[in-house]
Amino acid sequence: MENANGLEAAASVTPTPKRRPPSRLVRVEQRTAWLLLSPTFVILAVIALYPFAQVVYSSFTNAKFASSTETRFVGLDNYRALFAFTIKELPPRLDEDGEPVLRDGQVQYESWVSVLPRQPQRFRQVFQFSLLGKRYVLGAVSAEFIRAVWDTVVFTVVAVFFETVLGMIIALTLAGNFPGRGLMRAAMLVPWAVITVVSARIWEWMLQPTRAGLFNTVGSYLGLSEGRTDFFGNPTLQLPSMIMMDVWKTTPFMALLLLAGLATIPSDIYEAAKVDGAGPLRRFFRITVPLLRPTLAVALIFRTLDSLRVFDIFQVVLGNQRYSMASFAQDMLVSRRDLGMSSAASMVIFVIIFVFALIYIRMLRVDTR
Amino acid sequence: MRRRVKPARVVGQVFFWLLVAVIFVYLMFPFYWAIVSALKTQAELIRTPATLWPDQPVLTNFRSVLSNDRFVRAMGVSTLVASSVTLLSLVVGAFAGYALGKMRFKGKAPSLYVILAMTMFPQIAVLAGLYAVIRVLGMPAIPSMILSYMLFTLPFTVWVLTAFFRGLPDSLLQAAQVDGATLFQAFRHVLLPLTAPALVTTGLLAFIQAWNEYLFALTFTIIDPPSRTVPVAIALFTGEVARQEPFGEIMAAAVIVTVPLVVLVLLFQQRIVAGLTAGAVKG
Numbered sequence: 028m029e030n031a032n033g034l035e036a037a038a039s040v041t042p043t044p045k046r047r048p049p050s051r052l053v054r055v056e057q058r059t060a061w062l063l064l065s066p067t068f069v070i071l072a073v074i075a076l077y078p079f080a081q082v083v084y085s086s087f088t089n090a091k092f093a094s095s096t097e098t099r100f101v102g103l104d105n106y107r108a109l110f111a112f113t114i115k116e117l118p119p120r121l122d123e124d125g126e127p128v129l130r131d132g133q134v135q136y137e138s139w140v141s142v143l144p145r146q147p148q149r150f151r152q153v154f155q156f157s158l159l160g161k162r163y164v165l166g167a168v169s170a171e172f173i174r175a176v177w178d179t180v181v182f183t184v185v186a187v188f189f190e191t192v193l194g195m196i197i198a199l200t201l202a203g204n205f206p207g208r209g210l211m212r213a214a215m216l217v218p219w220a221v222i223t224v225v226s227a228r229i230w231e232w233m234l235q236p237t238r239a240g241l242f243n244t245v246g247s248y249l250g251l252s253e254g255r256t257d258f259f260g261n262p263t264l265q266l267p268s269m270i271m272m273d274v275w276k277t278t279p280f281m282a283l284l285l286l287a288g289l290a291t292i293p294s295d296i297y298e299a300a301k302v303d304g305a306g307p308l309r310r311f312f313r314i315t316v317p318l319l320r321p322t323l324a325v326a327l328i329f330r331t332l333d334s335l336r337v338f339d340i341f342q343v344v345l346g347n348q349r350y351s352m353a354s355f356a357q358d359m360l361v362s363r364r365d366l367g368m369s370s371a372a373s374m375v376i377f378v379i380i381f382v383f384a385l386i387y388i389r390m391l392r393v394d395t396r
Numbered sequence: 397m398r399r400r401v402k403p404a405r406v407v408g409q410v411f412f413w414l415l416v417a418v419i420f421v422y423l424m425f426p427f428y429w430a431i432v433s434a435l436k437t438q439a440e441l442i443r444t445p446a447t448l449w450p451d452q453p454v455l456t457n458f459r460s461v462l463s464n465d466r467f468v469r470a471m472g473v474s475t476l477v478a479s480s481v482t483l484l485s486l487v488v489g490a491f492a493g494y495a496l497g498k499m500r501f502k503g504k505a506p507s508l509y510v511i512l513a514m515t516m517f518p519q520i521a522v523l524a525g526l527y528a529v530i531r532v533l534g535m536p537a538i539p540s541m542i543l544s545y546m547l548f549t550l551p552f553t554v555w556v557l558t559a560f561f562r563g564l565p566d567s568l569l570q571a572a573q574v575d576g577a578t579l580f581q582a583f584r585h586v587l588l589p590l591t592a593p594a595l596v597t598t599g600l601l602a603f604i605q606a607w608n609e610y611l612f613a614l615t616f617t618i619i620d621p622p623s624r625t626v627p628v629a630i631a632l633f634t635g636e637v638a639r640q641e642p643f644g645e646i647m648a649a650a651v652i653v654t655v656p657l658v659v660l661v662l663l664f665q666q667r668i669v670a671g672l673t674a675g676a677v678k679g
Binding site: 053055056057059060061063064066067068070071073074075077078079080081082092196197200201205207208209210211212213214215216217218219220221222223224225226228229230232233238239240241244247248254275278279280283284286287290291321322324325328329332333336338339352353356357360366369370373376377380381384 | 412415416419420422423424425426427429430433441442443445446448488489491492494495496499500501502504507510511512513514515516517518519520521522523524525526528529533543544546547550551552554555556559560562563579580593594596597600601604607608610611626627630631643646647649650653654657658661662665
């Protein structure tokens with residue numbers, strides 16, 4: 028370590044009157060490093076540069092997908108359309124005598140359709156809330172997009188949390204040596220190995236709203252439900268169902284990475300800690316977690332990034348009932364052929380993902396030096 | 397060498413095996429459901445309540461999938477594509493991971509961020525542009541899938557391998573340098589063998605990611621149906637009865653394509669957790 032720091036000190040020579048040229052060794056290391064990195068950058072440049080530039084460009088135009096209409100530069104219009112929102116008070120519904128209508132003792136309110144602006148653009152309800160005894164509605168031009176962003180972030184945070192906890196439990200359990208561990212490690216990867224589009228269908232089948240589905244069948248045997256729970260039709264169950272599917276599917280990714288990380292921790296550290304009288308919990312928090320942090324960070328970053336871009340399961344199972352950010356961008360492109368709006372949505376997704384990545388890298392103190 | 401068994405130990409063992417069993421059931425039950433569904437007849441498939449094991453297991457679904465030439469061909473294409481992507485990502489990613497994890501140079505942090513940024517656009521966003529690039533390069537479907545899958549496997553491989561290389565003690569590298577090894581030699585003979593578990597792990601994860609990819613494969617094989625990969629082939633299954641989805645066959649196909657991956661894991665699992673540093677670093 029000392030040696031390496033010395034090298035760096037030599038490399039980053041501060042502008043003193045007489046600059047010392049970096050030593051030969053440092054220059055060789057610099058050149059070798061860039062040589063080793065070059066294949067990665069060449070490949071990524073070939074496949075990513077043009078598509079990325081196109082997304083950025085299209086997001087400022089009114090480009091239509093597969094159409095001959097002329098493309099015009101529209102500035103920030105697409106972004107404005109994605110984010111435009113308004114908050115209006117909802118007046119209580121009044122009967123003929125001018126008294127508020129009550130149902131089950133609850134004040135009834137007018138529909139959001141009557142209060143949200145329709146010109147020049149039509150606003151639709153995202154959600155309603157009460158504040159200081161008054162009822163408000165939050166409306167947006169792209170109500171589905173705002174909801175998609177919220178849903179995707181909730182989906183990601185909850186799913187990644189469970190994946191990390193379960194992945195850690197599985198990795199720790201399978202790390203030891205026991206008969207049948209080869210089989211268990213193979214079993215561990217099965218969910219990850221099942222093709223995503225197919226696993227979405229398996230879950231869809233298991234979660235059917237009749238007793239042809241496993242969950243409703245077992246639920247009715249156990250007396251938990253009447254066997255008609257509509258997991259994908261009931262809005263309050265949609266996100267939890269999606270999270271359940273994603274956690275099952277991607278926990279192996281977490282578990283396998285953590286397992287490999289555990290393998291790099293020298294066992295003699297544990298032996299030494301044991302001799303010093305550290306209990307299992309103490310060993311876990313003082314040895315395993317700190318030494319696993321780099322692996323954990325990478326696993327968390329990639330899981331979170333993937334999860335924020337979730338597409339397949341929303342598209343397959345919920346279709347246009349409810350969107351994730353990426354399935355919204357897809358729907359914009361395929362159903363409405365609005366390449367400009369779709370690209371702007373992708374840019375927003377990019378920025379949200381970048382912010383998440385930065386937070387992780389800072390919080391987990393990923394060493395990027 | 398156990399002489400006497402302490403009660404606490406027995407409780408621990410029972411708890412451990414219980415945990416293993418719970419994990420096994422959790423991981424496998426949807427797959428179990430796929431197997432069971434594949435063995436059911438169409439009539440039993442839609443019966444309520446669902447049966448937990450088919451009354452009369454039938455192999456018709458498996459037979460019809462395996463006699464489907466397009467599906468068998470797709471297995472070959474998928475194997476070729478996923479293996480090539482994995483190998484390429486590992487080689488290229490190991491170079492980059494070594495540089496980023498073990499060497500000192502200017503521009504390291506920006507490099508890491510730029511590589512990570514590659515995975516920040518949704519696939520759908522880059523699809524059209526990527527298709528244009530492939531057209532300009534005049535590539536056939538299979539190489540273009542291999543190349544475009546690098547967009548998501550390479551950043552992942554680079555980041556994981558960087559973390560693993562960084563975790564290896566510098567002393568090993570210095571010892572190699574003292575012995576007169578060049579940086580390349582130190583990489584090949586000292587660090588690479590030590591990162592075998594990391595390479596196998598990342599390789600498996602990348603292989604499966606490439607094996608499962610759907611959107612790019614669907615787009616790039618539209619004009620070249622013989623190059624379809626497994627996910628595309630399954631998605632395009634048509635039932636014998638018009639307009640009825642062949643769910644049993646889809647499940648049979650899912651089981652058939654998952655088994656080779658399980659065998660792959662069984663073959664490599666010893667490598668995943670070979671007691672890596674314990675032996676090599678001491679002394």
